[in-house]
Amino acid sequence: MKFHEGQFRCKICFKxxxxxxxxxxxxxxxxxxxPKPFKCELCDYSTDIKQSLENHLRIHNKNREKSLKCNQCDYKTDLKSHLKSHMQRHNPNRVKFPCLYCNYETTIRSSLKRHLKK
Structure with a gap:
């Protein structure tokens, strides 16, 4: 599986x-x-990806109240993508992603990727 191998690496920053x-x-x-049409109004950051600007703005809003709430538990966030990811945990039919090399299992694909990098 390519996750453990890390096949594609940037030759500039090695990501x-x-x-x-x-x-x-x-x-x-x-x-x-x-071109980087999405510009931060609070600093000189700019990007060509709208979601990247939205993520960047969080550093300026760390003290902002988390307005998005889970309707099944006390979880709160200020990002729709995080709430969507969190809601997967409450889904009884959720897909599980097992590691092929150990007994680790998760319902979040990015968590499996993180695990596999370790």
Missing amino acids: KFTQQGHLRNHMKTHDENR
Whole structure:
């Protein structure tokens, strides 16, 4: 499985990717001439990915109240993507991602990727 092998690596910053397409997209971030239409109003950060700007804005809003709440437990967040990921934990039919090398199992694909990197 490629997760354990870390096949696709950026030759500039050495970040690893599990898919060649992800590496290709990442390489665009090293092109200083590409347009970056999403600009932070609070600092000089800019990007060509709207979600990246939204994630960046969190550093300016660390003390902001977490307005998104789970309707099944006390979990709160300020990012829709985090709430969506959290809600997977309450789904009884959720897909499980097992490690092929040990007995680790998770319902979150990114957690398996993190585990496999270790």
